[in-house]
Amino acid sequence: MRKVSDKQKEKNKKIRRAYKEIAMERGHYCTGCGRADVPLSHSHIIPRSRRADLSHDKANITYHCLSMGERKGCHEIWESRDRDKLLDYYKNLEYILELDTEYYFIITELNAKATR
Numbered sequence: 001m002r003k004v005s006d007k008q009k010e011k012n013k014k015i016r017r018a019y020k021e022i023a024m025e026r027g028h029y030c031t032g033c034g035r036a037d038v039p040l041s042h043s044h045i046i047p048r049s050r051r052a053d054l055s056h057d058k059a060n061i062t063y064h065c066l067s068m069g070e071r072k073g074c075h076e077i078w079e080s081r082d083r084d085k086l087l088d089y090y091k092n093l094e095y096i097l098e099l100d101t102e103y104y105f106i107i108t109e110l111n112a113k114a115t116r
């Protein structure tokens with residue numbers, strides 16, 4: 001069995017609490033495509049690998065649908081250069097600009113290159 005440190009346990013607890021509050025506060029639909037009839041997942045706007053400190057910030061978490069068969073889900077799209085095709089792209093960018101300006105420039109530059 002893998003040992004989880006107390007620090008990690010505390011972090012996981014905070015994330016679970018954030019997920020629970022989101023479930024009560026928000027509509028259950030994908031903010032990337034607006035669909036509610038697809039399996040949803042919690043998606044981090046700024047990845048946990050980049051900003052562990054924002055992993056339980058509710059504003060950093062949204063519902064994105066999962067990939068199913070041929071259909072690419074918004075969760076996967078958000079992690080790719082096609083992210084600017086999602087409905088919540090500009091809303092998410094505002095959050096990123098406010099919280100992590102360096103990351104904002106990284107992803108806007110990536111997307112500019114992808115569409116050039």
Ligand SMILES: [Zn+2]
Pocket residue numbers: 030031032033034035064065073074075
């Ligand atoms: Zn979606």
